[in-house]
Amino acid sequence: MPQTRTSGDLGFRIGTGLFGFVVIAIVGMIAFELTRQSLPTIQKFGLNFWRTQTWDPIAGQFGALPFIWGTLYSSILALAIAAPIALGIAVFIAELCPARIQRPLVFLTELLAAIPSIVYGLWGVFVLVPAVRALETSMPEVLRRLPIFSGPARGVGMLSAALILAIMVVPFTSSVAREVLKSVPNTQREGAYALGATRLEAIRAALFYARTGILGAVMLGFGRALGETMAVTMVIGNDPNVTASLFAPQYTMAAVLANEFSEAADPLHLSALVEIGLVLFTITLIVNLLSRLLIWSMARSARGPAVATATQAAAA
Amino acid sequence: MKSKLLVTTGCVVALVAGTAAQQRALINGAGATFPNPIYSKWFDEYHKMHPDVAINYQSVGSGAGIRQITSQTVFFGATDGPMTSEQLLAAPGKIFHFPTVLGAVVPVYNIPNVRAELKFSGPLLADIFLGKVTKWNDPAIAKLNAGATLPATDITVVHRSDGSGTTYIWVDYLAKVSPEWKNKVGVGQSPNWPAGIGGKGNEGVSGLVTQTPGAIGYVELIYALQNKISYGPVQNMAGEFVKATVESVTAAAAEAVAKMPPDFRVSITNAPGKSAYPISSFTWLLLYENPKDKAQSKVMVDFMKWALGDGQKLAAGLGYAPLPDGVVKLELAQLAKVKVS
Amino acid sequence: MSRTTRRKMLSSAFVGFCALSVLLALVPLALVLFFVISQGIRAINLDFFTQMPKPVGEPGGGMANAIVGTLILAGLGSLLAVPIGVVSGIYMAEYAGTRIASLIRFAADTLNGVPSIVIGVFVYGIAVLPFKQFSAMAGAIALGVMMIPIIARTTEELLLLVPLTMREGALALGATRARAVFTVVLPATLPGIITGVVLALARIAGETAPLLFTALNNRFFSTSLRQPISSLTVQVYNYAQSPYDDWHRQAWAGALVLVTIVLLCSLMARLATYRLESMHRQ
Numbered sequence: 001m002p003q004t005r006t007s008g009d010l011g012f013r014i015g016t017g018l019f020g021f022v023v024i025a026i027v028g029m030i031a032f033e034l035t036r037q038s039l040p041t042i043q044k045f046g047l048n049f050w051r052t053q054t055w056d057p058i059a060g061q062f063g064a065l066p067f068i069w070g071t072l073y074s075s076i077l078a079l080a081i082a083a084p085i086a087l088g089i090a091v092f093i094a095e096l097c098p099a100r101i102q103r104p105l106v107f108l109t110e111l112l113a114a115i116p117s118i119v120y121g122l123w124g125v126f127v128l129v130p131a132v133r134a135l136e137t138s139m140p141e142v143l144r145r146l147p148i149f150s151g152p153a154r155g156v157g158m159l160s161a162a163l164i165l166a167i168m169v170v171p172f173t174s175s176v177a178r179e180v181l182k183s184v185p186n187t188q189r190e191g192a193y194a195l196g197a198t199r200l201e202a203i204r205a206a207l208f209y210a211r212t213g214i215l216g217a218v219m220l221g222f223g224r225a226l227g228e229t230m231a232v233t234m235v236i237g238n239d240p241n242v243t244a245s246l247f248a249p250q251y252t253m254a255a256v257l258a259n260e261f262s263e264a265a266d267p268l269h270l271s272a273l274v275e276i277g278l279v280l281f282t283i284t285l286i287v288n289l290l291s292r293l294l295i296w297s298m299a300r301s302a303r304g305p306a307v308a309t310a311t312q313a314a315a316a
Numbered sequence: 317m318k319s320k321l322l323v324t325t326g327c328v329v330a331l332v333a334g335t336a337a338q339q340r341a342l343i344n345g346a347g348a349t350f351p352n353p354i355y356s357k358w359f360d361e362y363h364k365m366h367p368d369v370a371i372n373y374q375s376v377g378s379g380a381g382i383r384q385i386t387s388q389t390v391f392f393g394a395t396d397g398p399m400t401s402e403q404l405l406a407a408p409g410k411i412f413h414f415p416t417v418l419g420a421v422v423p424v425y426n427i428p429n430v431r432a433e434l435k436f437s438g439p440l441l442a443d444i445f446l447g448k449v450t451k452w453n454d455p456a457i458a459k460l461n462a463g464a465t466l467p468a469t470d471i472t473v474v475h476r477s478d479g480s481g482t483t484y485i486w487v488d489y490l491a492k493v494s495p496e497w498k499n500k501v502g503v504g505q506s507p508n509w510p511a512g513i514g515g516k517g518n519e520g521v522s523g524l525v526t527q528t529p530g531a532i533g534y535v536e537l538i539y540a541l542q543n544k545i546s547y548g549p550v551q552n553m554a555g556e557f558v559k560a561t562v563e564s565v566t567a568a569a570a571e572a573v574a575k576m577p578p579d580f581r582v583s584i585t586n587a588p589g590k591s592a593y594p595i596s597s598f599t600w601l602l603l604y605e606n607p608k609d610k611a612q613s614k615v616m617v618d619f620m621k622w623a624l625g626d627g628q629k630l631a632a633g634l635g636y637a638p639l640p641d642g643v644v645k646l647e648l649a650q651l652a653k654v655k656v657s
Numbered sequence: 658m659s660r661t662t663r664r665k666m667l668s669s670a671f672v673g674f675c676a677l678s679v680l681l682a683l684v685p686l687a688l689v690l691f692f693v694i695s696q697g698i699r700a701i702n703l704d705f706f707t708q709m710p711k712p713v714g715e716p717g718g719g720m721a722n723a724i725v726g727t728l729i730l731a732g733l734g735s736l737l738a739v740p741i742g743v744v745s746g747i748y749m750a751e752y753a754g755t756r757i758a759s760l761i762r763f764a765a766d767t768l769n770g771v772p773s774i775v776i777g778v779f780v781y782g783i784a785v786l787p788f789k790q791f792s793a794m795a796g797a798i799a800l801g802v803m804m805i806p807i808i809a810r811t812t813e814e815l816l817l818l819v820p821l822t823m824r825e826g827a828l829a830l831g832a833t834r835a836r837a838v839f840t841v842v843l844p845a846t847l848p849g850i851i852t853g854v855v856l857a858l859a860r861i862a863g864e865t866a867p868l869l870f871t872a873l874n875n876r877f878f879s880t881s882l883r884q885p886i887s888s889l890t891v892q893v894y895n896y897a898q899s900p901y902d903d904w905h906r907q908a909w910a911g912a913l914v915l916v917t918i919v920l921l922c923s924l925m926a927r928l929a930t931y932r933l934e935s936m937h938r939q
Binding site for chain 3: 091
């Protein structure tokens with residue numbers, strides 16, 4: 001686009017640029033504030049903050065390992081459940097279903113994303129947790145001896161949290177994966193069919209072509225799961241615990257922030273919580289960045305920048 | 317375009333109407349969930365008597381109450397665990413503790429098919445919360461409850477996930493009756509719990525206990541009463557099994573009245589006396605001696621005078637014990653020191 | 658079994674799996690909606706929309722203050738987010754390809770991915786602590802910050818879709834950049850921008866975490882910006898964790914109202930997008 005430089009245009013550029021700069025400034029301020037307010041614990045504990053398990057505000061001992069464990073465990077578990085389902089939905093809508101029901105199906109899956117977190121939490125407390133408790137109690141003894149199913153059946157715990165996270169993550173991953181699949185050139189599929197492929201094999205060719213974008217979609221869901229707060233804190237039991245047991249109550253970084261932040265009277269306690277916020281911020285930043293790079297690189301090579309931005313929009 | 321215009325106009329109208337009607341004073345306070353039932357009743361009644369005053373109390377936990385009043389993001393705080401000397405020093409001005417009512421923390425439990433009232437002793441409660449006693453049919457529980465059929469259900473300990481004065485009262489008692497608890501966990505509003513799941517507020521704990529079979533937790537008496545959760549008598553220092561009632565809580569405060577420290581920060585857990593309920597406590601409202609907003613200070617002082625007088629009559633109806641007269645007299649003297657102009 | 662038959666069977670199984678996935682996703686959706694509607698409908702009455710909360714343990718009362726609070730917070734948040742978001746989007750579209758535009762895009766995407774609780778912690782530090790006051794303003798800032806990236810990106814997308822001819826036509830007639838954008842290009846994309854705003858509203862209407870440390874909550878009816886304000890989400894959260902049946906019922910009613918608001922917004926946004934897509938495909 002030719003750029004006619006008049007003073008009016010320069011004013012326009014600077015004016016609009018300032019607004020854009022506000023966005024950059026906000027992100028910068030978040031990073032700055034989080035770091036500044038967590039300096040006391042950064043200085044006092046250093047790297048041990050990430051290795052110690054004890055979270056004891058009375059004694060002034062702060063180790064964030066249980067929260068990192070809880071966050072990663074719940075998110076990875078949620079992803080393991082959600083990714084195949086989300087991809088199945090994406091494939092179904094993009095490749096398999098008749099055009100007539102495509103739009104309603106898209107709308108329905110996005111409805112899942114629209115339900116507020118607190119409503120999922122409410123449903124979790126009154127419906128999911130009793131169901132999970134019933135499931136846990138009815139598990140045969142021989143399975144209960146495995147460490148992953150050990151412990152009393154309470155309902156609240158890692159299993160409930162992972163299930164609710166999975167439900168919340170599915171629509172994000174599936175909508176981005178769907179856009180990614182749509183951007184795969186038809187020539188890929190047609191070539192496969194020309195060679196006598198079955199439905200599955202042709203789709204597999206498309207999936208292979210879109211693999212980085214799909215990975216990006218999955219990671220985007222992961223990023224979403226990492227930061228989820230309300231639904232998780234209402235069903236996870238809120239007990240800092242590093243254990244593989246699905247039945248045990250555990251704690252995530254977002255949940256401990258929600259529970260303890262407004263009351264941490266001791267400056268060290270407050271600083272420890274803010275540091276947890278800083279870590280959460282950093283992890284989600286990295287995950288989101290990677291996922292967008294993956295999606296972008298795939299979509300760009302497929303069709304060009306216009307499609308890349310459309311896919312980015314779907315991920316927004 | 318139309319919808320955006322509509323929303324903006326609606327908001328502007330609401331704001332204008334709101335600020336026009338907003339001639340009344342709004343005072344914000346935050347703190348303990350322990351006295352939330354009586355405080356919300358009090359503030360409601362006071363608002364009925366003085367429609368131009370609205371006192372907005374948010375029960376976010378004692379820990380939050382202390383932090384918010386220290387950072388002055390609220391005008392008054394409320395806590396069941398008195399502020400420590402360090403916390404008082406950290407505040408930008410002198411803070412007074414005002415006991416408002418007496419309450420009890422009771423052990424609540426939910427055991428399927430057990431209707432009988434279970435008796436508890438201090439050491440037993442400590443062992444349960446330490447995670448040493450894990451099943452309801454443990455011999456330690458059976459010993460105190462001969463005749464009750466106890467199932468082999470797992471015990472699920474429910475504690476607070478937020479910083480809590482109710483917790484403070486509970487662990488203060490446990491530390492007095494169990495040296496192991498004192499050494500291992502200690503006393504404070506956010507202890508490092510050896511076992512159990514966390515609920516937010518007295519409300520959260522009652523909710524979890526009612527919904528989890530085999531659960532045991534600790535809540536302020538009124539939450540057990542209003543929610544019809546089973547709670548049992550606890551053995552006091554004199555060896556008697558006493559259930560929490562207005563009388564037994566008042567009995568626990570009897571000795572403290574005579575020896576009340578000038579700043580009113582006193583613990584009455586494990587009180588002596590045959591009819592004393594061992595897990596009783598004062599709950600305090602926190603006010604600055606010299607707050608910046610004198611108009612709000614005037615309102616709060618007036619409210620406190622009412623609460624310490626007529627307000628006490630509402631206490632028993634909600635399961636709290638009214639303050640002894642001697643304590644009220646001392647408080648009114650401290651109230652006079654709060655600057656209102 | 659011949660290889661072909663096996664391949665065909667695998668293919669059918671795969672198709673079946675995909676269809677099953679769709680069902681698996683729809684089941685929780687149906688369950689959640691069913692529960693919210695069935696439980697919420699019972700508690701929805703005129704009282705719910707007109708009454709204030711009653712003291713702890715007393716039955717009755719409603720969430721009138723919370724509903725108004727949510728509307729105020731959302732409205733105010735939009736007032737903050739729309740100018741910043743739209744104008745940033747304009748910059749990103751008009752100067753696409755420059756380093757600064759890429760930086761803004763990166764910042765917007767980052768902001769989009771920040772967990773809402775972290776935003777709450779941040780806004781507490783800059784808008785609550787310095788003023789020593791929980792306030793509706795702080796809550797609105799938190800929600801507004803979350804809305805900015807959605808509005809910015811949507812605006813950028815739409816502006817990029819506008820045919821070059823329109824822009825060049827304006828410039829050829831001697832308009833400055835500013836004029837071209839504001840009088841020709843932007844009006845063409847207005848429906849889309851509104852869609853973006855509605856989408857952003859849908860996103861923040863259901864947020865609880867950032868409001869916990871900014872707007873706090875308020876038992877009374879308050880529209881003052883410098884005081885704590887009630888909101889549907891925080892009220893539902895408080896009631897859900899209580900032991901009182903009456904409060905549970907009201908929590909479901911609040912959830913129903915929330916879900917209705919969010920779904921209506923999403924529906925409007927989706928319908929508008931379809932219309933836009935069909936317009937641009939010509």
